[in-house]
Amino acid sequence: MHYDVIVIGAGSMGMAAGYFLSKYGKRTLLIDSFNPPHNKGSHHGDTRIIRHAYGEGEEYVPLALKAQELWNDLEKVTGKQLFLQTGVLNVGYEKTDFIQNIISSSKTHLLPLKILDSSAVNKQWPGITLPENYIGCFEPTSGILKCEECIEAYRELAEQHGATILTNTKVKELSVHDERVTISTEDQTFNADALIVSAGAWSGTLLSKLDLNLPLNPVRKTFAWFDASEDLYNYRDFPAFSFETSHGIYYGFPSIDGSGLKVGRHDGGETINPEEAIRGFGELEEDTTDLKQFLHNYMPFTHQLKYGKTCMYTLTPDEDFIIDLHPNYSNVAIASGFSGHGFKFSSVVGQILSDLIISGKSEQNITPFSINRFK
Incomplete structure (x- = not known):
């Protein structure tokens, strides 16, 4: 069967793109090596933070605001609660780029932001x-996305609009000739007018088949849940958080319906081969000791480790995203290298990818995410 568009990688970005393409009437095939949402990539673990005043750079703020609008739309269409407005507390030294970017972007875009000294933070949230x-x-207007439920929602809508989703299927070969894309799996071949590659840690291997070598570095990451005092750390009273400390960058979530306080470290991690089994949580001593030390220093009213999980970041050298068309093929769109801060944007990235395929351009400014910056 011939498709208008094939999407390789139906995780966060790919599933959103599949929804928008099928909604716009494109005959769409999504192929994934697993069965999304799954725990083999970068989108599992129940929750993700969505921040608006963005410490990683002001160029992200319009995308974050559009992403929030699209998440709100998804809630309305599905009737599901996908976003919890817990607020997000960003902590760090006042003069760091991270904190200064947050303050300046809030002023530029007129975003609500409350700046507190340490004693005010400790008073407002006694758990800190x-x-x-x-x-x-x-x-106050930022919060938490239920990441796996978001992907499930986009999957249901994509299928309702006629998209085909082929799961537990690995792509063996892909090629582009005469503006036609050919994809081969173990036992099938598919053709399409256009292609989206959004395969996370596997994107580098796939794109090398189209003579494109991107500087992508897959890294093993860990995060864990801890028993915590519910009166201090429940999601109605305690925010999601991001801490830039002298020992590392940490993020986390309040306890949602008794789940426990969730915390992870954003920086660091070991380079891995996504084709090989990742060492499970706890197989490295620092998996637990690092997180426990953070909690001891900043959130001491937490208790025993409940459980932990592993996932992957796919890092670019500058830790900014790649969202672009293939330099040699105008019918191939690419989304990769989300470097551990991409999920919140997946709604708008899905829309951008569908726009790139349909019209060759996007209303959003994606110049900072160009492939050309690596030349």
């Missing part, structure tokens, strides 16, 4: 103990 030299930037 900040040293004097840190400040907190609290975004």
